[in-house]
Amino acid sequence: MPRTPNRLLEDLWPALAQGDPQAVHEARKLTRKVAAELKLGNAPKKTRRAWRDLRRAVAPLRDRDVAFGHIGEALDELGQGGAGREAFAADWGRQRAEAVAALKLPKVPTDAPRPKHLRRRACEALTEQAGELLASGPGVLKARRPDTWHEWRKALKNYRYTLELLREPPDTLKAVLDSLGRLQDAEVVLDILEHEPWLEGARADLIARERRIRLESRKEVRAQWPALEAHLNRVLETGGRKD
Numbered sequence: 001m002p003r004t005p006n007r008l009l010e011d012l013w014p015a016l017a018q019g020d021p022q023a024v025h026e027a028r029k030l031t032r033k034v035a036a037e038l039k040l041g042n043a044p045k046k047t048r049r050a051w052r053d054l055r056r057a058v059a060p061l062r063d064r065d066v067a068f069g070h071i072g073e074a075l076d077e078l079g080q081g082g083a084g085r086e087a088f089a090a091d092w093g094r095q096r097a098e099a100v101a102a103l104k105l106p107k108v109p110t111d112a113p114r115p116k117h118l119r120r121r122a123c124e125a126l127t128e129q130a131g132e133l134l135a136s137g138p139g140v141l142k143a144r145r146p147d148t149w150h151e152w153r154k155a156l157k158n159y160r161y162t163l164e165l166l167r168e169p170p171d172t173l174k175a176v177l178d179s180l181g182r183l184q185d186a187e188v189v190l191d192i193l194e195h196e197p198w199l200e201g202a203r204a205d206l207i208a209r210e211r212r213i214r215l216e217s218r219k220e221v222r223a224q225w226p227a228l229e230a231h232l233n234r235v236l237e238t239g240g241r242k243d
Helices: 005-017 021-040 045-078 082-101 118-142 146-164 171-195 200-238
Strands: none
Touching: 005 021, 021 045, 021 118, 021 146, 045 082, 045 171, 045 200, 082 200, 118 146, 118 200, 146 171, 171 200
């Protein structure tokens, strides 16, 4: 019998409380999956809020872990090493340890009963979400504001988790989400680089790299849109029952 979200979270909890990066990542994913199902079942606000609060608690740690990986990869590409990089890694580690020490996790959220007629509810929600994504997509692809892209990415992730209640998401959806994820990572890295006093010698190159990746990621999403648009239209035509 599959373990409930609550049981999965309990298994993660000891490592999560220690700030383990993989546990943080898994917990954040789990909260989004649970949120999609709780929304379908009109779960009590208290339950939905508990899972939301957990996601918000671990989000800053996950964002910084991802940013650290991207910065390290960029420094490798630029051939940056030596004392400056060591000082950066040490200071980053110190700040992460402080963030873990200050981490305040809520109580383990409770499970809500699975809603009746889950598949029917998921199909109805999927159709509604597909329509909203189709309507908003063209405007997002022309947008310049980062928060416009970010909000659309959140809506698309919610769509994915709703779809996963029925079947495996198509590769085109995963590809768009990957590109949007790297776009958001670039925004996080740029914010850190522009506000933290690190890597003076490499900062200009690092910022230029992330700005380039931001542009490339948006171009990728625009190129991937026709395939995603076709998928969303098929979902509308079938009432969410199949792709």
